Amino acid sequence: MQCLNMATHMEINGNSEAKVEGCRGVLEYDDDIVRIKTDKGVVRFSGRCLAIKCLTADSLVVAGSITCIEFST
């Protein structure tokens, strides 16, 4: 799935894992919400037992039971 702009790339594996490339940082991180900043907006993952499995300068992996993904500018 290509979203927000060409620099951000997101791959979703079922509802258990999401890989985001081109993220600009973590805004909020908790068991049920992960909000990340991208070049053109904010992506919000909602669910249960959410965890950031891996975090680097421009990518992260969110794992857990994802129930909702919201995009906002």
Add this chain to the structure above:
Amino acid sequence: MFSLKLVRWLLGYVRFSLKGGNPERFYNYCARGGFALWDIMGRRQGGACVGARSYKRLRRYAKRAGCRLRVSERHGLPFAVLHARKHRGIAVGCIAFFLMLRVLSLRVWCVNISGNSKIAVSDISNALTLAGLYPGALKKDITAETVEQKTMLKLPDIGWMSVNMRGCIADVSVEEKDESPKIIDKSMPCNIKASASGQVISTQVGAGTLLVKKGDAVVKGQLLVSSVVEDVFGGNTLKHASAEIIAETSRTFTKEINMKRGVREPAGGFTVMRNLDFFGVSFPLTFKTKPKGDCDVAACRKELRVFGNLLPVSVYEEKWSRMSVKNVTLTEKQAREEAEKALDEAESGELKGVKVTQARPSYRLSGDKFIYTAKLTCEENIAEESGIFVEG
């Protein structure tokens, strides 16, 4: 995934806990600083994993984010090595283990010999030792072909053998030679004469002219089958006579037995000597010496096997028992039993091929001697080849 985990373990990593401040900001600082974090915990627990070398450099980001860092777990090889430094014995043990493993793997641990039935294992083992193959020999010095050739030259009864190295185990397969049949030169004419006196029971002629018949009495050396064969035209031909002439013969078996004799028997008390053999080198486990005087020795070797494989470690034990000679006098019954046993042995030894149909034993005492005499009626093949000198 496994390779990633392996690399992380080899380089070492720490799990740290995060308290206070703004964890999200801390994670962002770390990510922008080029530090990869994994297994990141949420706001409630706070913490993540990071490479061991990077941990110290995260403190400034923690300070900036207002968080406190604390190492909760350490994993990986660098920490294991650090831990081992405190326990030098473990490190020395590990080094010694690998050193021994390396040294021992260069040598032959054991020699497995298979396929022999007539040749004793000890004979083959001795020949192999002389050829350079023995427990403890360096593997690089062993050439299978050379060992095979040298062993076969030492033991001519071996028809074929192969030496295969299986790790530190030398498998030696042996095939013994079959006995070649006796070659009879049938081109040379010969007669058949009687090897013993007796009465003919049956005749079976392969070649030649039979001169006796069933029921005839023959004496030792008498011509039984002539090599001269007359053809239908009246001409004579010399043949290599062959025949089986079964005759009833008489034999006498005599056995003299001393009634008074010295019998060796245990005098009580023994000495056990043990050696530990390791790679062909013997180390004494007991420091006793061989007892003086008349002794009997019984030796045994206890070998160590793991999963059926012989290890180069064995314990050799010798039990030296003191003996004394006691004078005893046999009873007539004992002497007779001994004589009868000797007769049985003779029947399976020197009288092999001779069928004893009747035995009439008798015995008498002559001083300290018990003389046992058995008159035997036998059935045997009395045909014996006798060569003929032919001129020209």
